[in-house]
Amino acid sequence: MTNQQPQPQLSIQNVQKVFKTGDGVKGVNLEVKKGELVTLLGPSGCGKTTVLRSIGGFLEPDSGDILIEGRSVLNVPPEKRPTAMVFQSYNLWPHMTVFDNLAFGLKIRKRKKEEIRAAVEKALQLVRLPGTENKMPGQLSGGQQQRVAVARALLLEPAVLLLDEPFSALDAKLRLEMREELREIQASTGLTMVFVTHDQEEALSISDRIVVMNAGRIEQIDTPQRIYDHPETLFVAQFIGRMNFLKGQGTGASVDIQGRRFPIARALNGDVTAAVRPEDVFIVENTGSAEAAGQGGSDVFPATVRQVMILGHYAEVTADTAAGPIKLFVPRERAASLYHGQLIPIGFTRVTAYAG
Numbered sequence: 001m002t003n004q005q006p007q008p009q010l011s012i013q014n015v016q017k018v019f020k021t022g023d024g025v026k027g028v029n030l031e032v033k034k035g036e037l038v039t040l041l042g043p044s045g046c047g048k049t050t051v052l053r054s055i056g057g058f059l060e061p062d063s064g065d066i067l068i069e070g071r072s073v074l075n076v077p078p079e080k081r082p083t084a085m086v087f088q089s090y091n092l093w094p095h096m097t098v099f100d101n102l103a104f105g106l107k108i109r110k111r112k113k114e115e116i117r118a119a120v121e122k123a124l125q126l127v128r129l130p131g132t133e134n135k136m137p138g139q140l141s142g143g144q145q146q147r148v149a150v151a152r153a154l155l156l157e158p159a160v161l162l163l164d165e166p167f168s169a170l171d172a173k174l175r176l177e178m179r180e181e182l183r184e185i186q187a188s189t190g191l192t193m194v195f196v197t198h199d200q201e202e203a204l205s206i207s208d209r210i211v212v213m214n215a216g217r218i219e220q221i222d223t224p225q226r227i228y229d230h231p232e233t234l235f236v237a238q239f240i241g242r243m244n245f246l247k248g249q250g251t252g253a254s255v256d257i258q259g260r261r262f263p264i265a266r267a268l269n270g271d272v273t274a275a276v277r278p279e280d281v282f283i284v285e286n287t288g289s290a291e292a293a294g295q296g297g298s299d300v301f302p303a304t305v306r307q308v309m310i311l312g313h314y315a316e317v318t319a320d321t322a323a324g325p326i327k328l329f330v331p332r333e334r335a336a337s338l339y340h341g342q343l344i345p346i347g348f349t350r351v352t353a354y355a356g
């Protein structure tokens, strides 16, 4: 086994599922390691649920293969697959107690009574709802019901747990709590998870890796950090985080924006769209020099403050430049001395460019 990659827990190979409308999923490849939490992220209709339902067996792909622990599951019905799914709506049986909702799957598997009782108790502890066995789902809040749904999925001890926007029906505060809890559950159980969301912040905060999807295809698979710092395509740059987009000209290893030059990592020529994060825009503070005062250096833009919005410990500033409006983040104290119409020289610490 030396130097050998461990077999992926889940392997999606060239999966295609195109509906009559022409929409669907067009050639998806993804490998998920054991214990990994991978998120499918993308706008509505990009194919996230289609991929998840194909893994769970609720949809049959047109072509391609899906392997779990090295075995193809395509001919296995959903209830026999080593997967469990948590949906956006809790899907608990309303007329059954929490205990019966949780025990159901284990009874079908003919587990012993005592074993079931112990497993249910443990699962409820894991989702922080100990002692709720005898409640009816209707007596629980939305967040609590979703915890029960997660517990029910955990009890099936799936090789891969599938979660389709499980927290999107919950309010913002609860959603944050559930994220943390899911992370803790993952850490304590070592479960492999495929999580679907269209919320980029949710994806960035809980994932080991993110799969960014667009129109049935994968744009990028990477860690949250790399997705944020190195968006590979213009789509990913637009979809993840805040970004300024400026028209420019590629001149090999640099980009020319309105006569200013900035180095770029990947050489490009011709028309490009330059992308700059607001945190990578700074005010050139050395106002003593003529260059910095807005006469223009090779990489300094004269800019006019249009708007200052205080957002807690920092402020979002919009400044007009020859290349268009640019947003930048500045510390709140610095923002206090900025005023509408003020001329500020700005520079960029990092520019990424995309063809077109």
Ligand SMILES: Nc1ncnc2c1ncn2[C@@H]1O[C@H](COP(=O)(O)OP(=O)(O)OP(=O)(O)O)[C@@H](O)[C@H]1O
Binding pocket: 019, 020, 021, 023, 024, 025, 042, 043, 044, 045, 046, 047, 048, 049, 050, 051, 198
């Ligand atoms: N059963 C179906 N019949 C026809 N078209 C479908 C079917 N299921 C999904 N589609 C289409 O396939 C595309 C992908 O749908 P999917 O549900 O996978 O998107 P999604 O990324 O989960 O979106 P959302 O964020 O809105 O849940 C969409 O254009 C959708 O309209």
Ligand SMILES: [Mg+2]
Binding pocket: 048, 049, 050
């Ligand atoms: Mg969906």
